[in-house]
Amino acid sequence: MRRLVSTAGITRLVCLAAVLAAVGLLPWLSGRDPALTVLRARSAEQEATPEALAAIRADLGLDAGPLSLLGSWASGLPHGDLGTSWVSGTEVLPSVVAGLQVSLGLMAAAFGVAVLLACALVAPVLVRGRGSAGAFAAMLAAVPEFLLATVALLVCGVWLGWLPTSGWQGPLYMVLPAIALGVPAGGLLGRLVADALPAVLDERWVELWRGAGVSKARVSAAALRRVLPPLVPQFGMAAVGLTGGAVAVETVFAVPGIGRTALGAAKSQDLPLLQGSVLALLALGLVTGALAAAVRRRLLGPALRDAGLTLPTARPVRTRPAVPVVLAAVLVTAVGWGLLRDPYAVNTTSRLLAPSWAHPLGTDGLGRDVLARLGHGAASTIGTAAAVCLAGLLLSLALGFLPSVASGASDIANALPPVIAGILVAAVVGPGTGGAALAVALLSWPALSAHAAALVQEVRASTFLAAQRAIGASPSWILTRHVLPSVAGPVTRHAILRLPGIALALASLGFLGLGAQPPTPEWGLLLDESRAYVERAPWAALAPAVALALLAGLAVSTAAYAEGRGGLGGRGGRRTRRVTKAGALTKEATVGV
16 A cells, blocks of 8 residues: 555656646747747847847747756746746736736635535535435536636626626626636535435434434534545545636636636747746645645544545436437537538628528628537537547556556646646647647546546456456456456446536637637637627527537436446446546536546
């Protein structure tokens, strides 16, 4: 056990060092001449002569080589020196600190919304002693923040005019961003606690306390204390999810936070500012994970800190098979109808037309048919998600046999939301479908890897393998004929259930301009393009928004139906389903990330 912990720690440090090195070497990894980028930022009219570029390289220290640049950047970090912005020429640290303060305020407000929503979902279970948050909470947890932010801006800001829709000038400006960011997290937290409480309230000690006349309030408080320690790591992941979701929410509402700062720096190739912003976001994620671990240790107490405290198996949330079938039928019908139309035909005389028989979902700002772009965008979004899903499956099957290595690397992967990885990848290879797929693939494997590791451990400990060894079966025979078939089936079904969530993660990167580029009809990009004329043609924004909402509903209902049928666990049984529940139904699985 000590050796496994040591290996995991070494892997964690190696992965962290690799991420920091990638951030430090961004000027060289970007594939573009940093001197040319600085020259264009300082003066767009100045000619890029070799002499001018050489002077800029000498001024920035780029002529010393990548290793010297990395050492110079790293040596300044302990002193708070993050360099000078290539665009504005000002120090990076004040901009990072200002953006971080705004983001922390927004995340604190969003976490308050999440806690209030979670309490509302948990309260009926505590009162009745049974029940579940059900599909409603799971649906809230699966809705991407950028989609909820767009709908909130459209309904509450544009149509009803209740609240301001952009800026950061007072408490009222915080309401819509905090709701958009906090509702999915609240749905996740409420779902986790409410689903675990009924099994805890059925435990023997609750019956004894009630028989002894202990008040219902005290029993409820003790049940919550029993529930929380195993779920605290999931709460930490939800807080890290707020970091990634803040990038999209800050972009929608023009909030000057650290996420919007990082995204703007990536698009303008202001690499020193991007380095500082990404470093701040990474540190925020790691600190959040450390705080979650400390809270868990505090809740467990000295006697149980070394114990593997787990919850009783929660009752699966059952759903009728008709729900995912109906959602899939609606999506397939819309996509099939759209595939029969031309998504690239431009007709400027038909701009922003309302829905009609000729254009069932109206037209966009260039007169292109929205239904056609929606249908062809499904092929791009879901096809790329299928490739990412396959890559994650193969990687998780390999890492399932290396649990110590996987656990160390997964800590770093969980501290980086897909949006932050997308920003880094876009800075290196440029925005595009391939870069977005790579970013999601780099972070989508931990849940599948944990599932595979649990199955491998269980199969290896089974008695029939001991019998195979006793009769002289070779390790390769046991691996290929027994272990892999027992592991591959359940993990493959788990990977398929994650497909809609991966598609939503890709759509979020497209919405931020980090994924597919115009004129590609990708769903997230369609939603981003329609924001410019959302007041004149709301149907152009509602079409991809409804499609993404249906995709989120399909992810939740399919996962719930499979869980009710025991579809995730395979031959792993109750123990495996308990291990994989967090990975199959949490926000990370349905969004990516």
